[in-house]
Amino acid sequence: MNLQFTSRELLFRDEVRDFLLSSVPRDISRKLRNDHRLSKDDIVRWQQILNAKGWAVPHWPVEWGGTRWTSVERYIFREEMQAFPAPPPLDFAVDMIGPLLIARGSDEQKRRFLPRIANLDDWWCQGFSEPGAGSDLAALKTSARRDGNKYVLNGQKIWTTMAHYADWMFCLARTAHGEKKQSGISFLLVNMKSAGITVRPIITMEGDHEVNEVFFDDVQVPAENLVGEQDRGWDCAKFLLSNERTTIARVGVSKARIRRIKELAASEHRRGQPMIEDRRFRERLAALEVELKALEMTQLRFLAGEEIDGRTGASDATASLLKIKGAEIQQATTELLLELAGPFATPFAGDEQQMTDDDGGRGLFVSPEWATRAAPTYFHWRKMSIYGGSDEIQRNILARGIFGG
Ligand SMILES: Cc1cc2nc3c(=O)[nH]c(=O)nc-3n(C[C@H](O)[C@H](O)[C@H](O)COP(=O)(O)OP(=O)(O)OC[C@H]3O[C@@H](n4cnc5c(N)ncnc54)[C@H](O)[C@@H]3O)c2cc1C
Structure with a gap:
């Protein structure tokens, strides 16, 4: 099984990268890079840029705005957006209710809601x-x-x-x-x-x-x-929760954060040396990168399988595996960022503080902007182990997939 992108897919990736470079509003990507919350307006603005380009709902049928991209192309598109970073689409809209209405909605519901979902006119x-x-x-x-x-x-x-x-x-x-x-x-x-x-x-x-x-x-x-x-709403709920799981592992988000950690670790000093020179820190970063690479390969293996045998959508057990591992890695990146921020992550953000330990001779310090977001970001992403089915529930599904029952 080939886990390399084809030359056509690489060209497509370049096209996506060029588009992101020219189209993601600077203020929005800056917020994302520094782990600030996006406003409603930020998310709507970006969705409307995507819609104008014709890329708002690639996984929908063409008559409702879809693109006919393969699952690998859809994967590339989402991962590139995460890695850039660009705002994620509002999944409740484009990944959940949209596909459900396409499959089970009345003609009137489709006409009334689908164009407004694609353009995020309705939240x-x-x-x-x-x-x-x-x-x-x-x-x-x-x-x-x-x-x-x-x-x-x-x-x-x-x-x-x-x-x-x-x-x-x-x-x-x-x-x-x-x-x-x-x-x-x-x-x-x-x-x-x-x-x-x-x-x-x-x-x-x-x-x-x-x-x-x-x-x-x-x-x-x-x-x-x-x-x-x-x-019979339970059937709708099951359909809705099984949709668009090609990027459930959020590999692109973790890639972007690791890239950021490396940049910061090269400039942040602790005990007189850049953090990137600290052996323990480097080892943890390297181990995380290896895990992320393995997750990416696993994700690509499943995608390649889909392309070969024409299946659409990951199986329940596959989706559970990707979600658990993706969450663990993403949470580990926020932990590393918190460690990197060290005392700068304390809640006295922006205030002058007295260093008590060996601080490389700086004495008083003001927390840099990124460091003030490290603790809230760490706490925020604990949610990944709970929403959309907790880790324990995912492990039950995984066990059933492996052992049956
Ligand atoms: C940040 C966040 C955003 C959310 N957004 C939404 C949203 O927009 N809309 C929405 O409808 N819901 C949303 N949820 C709810 C989420 O789906 C539920 O919290 C989740 O399904 C767990 O349910 P619960 O909180 O009732 O915990 P419980 O189901 O009571 O679980 C409590 C604990 O017991 C464990 N447990 C439960 N059953 C089993 C079992 N059979 N085997 C092993 N362990 C088990 C769980 O893993 C968990 O650790 C959100 C949750 C969070 C944290």
């Missing part, structure tokens, strides 16, 4: 998890009672990422109590401006507002906003 959030229904999602209790030509929604969602930006939520709600808890769930599109919706922030340990609680109090949802059949 989407995912209303699946509830208190008591995360890993065991089918235990959800939010109810949708049919009343004429509408549903009446009551209940609560939790951990809803960027619900405070959202115009729409795709939501799972119970419409019946079947024998199996997976039956009797329906998939609804909920306008977030509807009366009866309250969005309450959850502030995470790094001090950021990204996730929310969302409460529904007699919220009216037009019946035309049901996707697929009533009580």
Whole structure:
């Protein structure tokens, strides 16, 4: 099996690189390089640049804006964006609800929503998890009672990422109590401006507002906003979660961070020498690079397999393996960055501080900008082991893939 890109794929990679170089707004790539949070406007702006180029939704059918790229080309495109770095597409929109509507939506839903998703005119959030229904999602209790030509929604969602930006939520709600808890769930599109919706922030340990609680109090949802059949929403949820997993390992993100660590380690001094000269630090960096290379090869091996036997989408076990390892490596890069920042990562960011240990004779210091972001970034990316199915759940899937059952 050939794990090298073909000459055609290398040309395509150059084309993507040239485009990124000329098109990613400088202020946005600077924020990403320094691990600052992107605003809603940053993400929308970039998506609209991609849409103008015709590259907003490469994995969709051509009639809805897709590109006919192979899975390797789609992989190259996403990895190059991560490595540049450019903002990631809003996965709730282009990777989740878009493909679901293409596969299961009514013609009216497709016409109404798909062009607006590609251009990010509407911001989407995912209303699946509830208190008591995360890993065991089918235990959800939010109810949708049919009343004429509408549903009446009551209940609560939790951990809803960027619900405070959202115009729409795709939501799972119970419409019946079947024998199996997976039956009797329906998939609804909920306008977030509807009366009866309250969005309450959850502030995470790094001090950021990204996730929310969302409460529904007699919220009216037009019946035309049901996707697929009533009580069969579980099928939609499974379809949606299995989509576009070619870049689940986020190799490009880790590559970009390792590149940044090397640059910083060459200029940051500790005990009178650049950190890159510190043997222990170098060994850890090298070990991480080897792991990342192995992950990249594993990802490419799966992609090459897809190209050969025409499968689309990684199997559940493959996706789980890539997600677990990708998260571990990405988290390890944030740990290394934190170590590199050392005392500069303390919360007195920007203040003058007195060095207490051997500081190479600098005495008072002001934390450089990148170092003030090292601790929040470290804490922020712990989430990768939880969202989209926790590591333990992924290991269960992996075990079933290996041993059956
Ligand atoms: C930052 C962040 C963003 C999120 N964004 C969204 C979002 O936008 N929309 C949304 O719907 N949800 C979102 N989630 C929710 C996420 O999907 C759930 O947190 C996740 O599925 C875990 O569910 P839980 O929190 O209820 O934990 P639980 O399911 O209660 O799990 C608690 C612990 O028990 C372990 N565990 C549970 N069951 C098993 C088992 N069978 N075998 C072994 N171990 C098990 C878990 O791994 C975990 O360590 C987000 C979560 C986070 C942290």
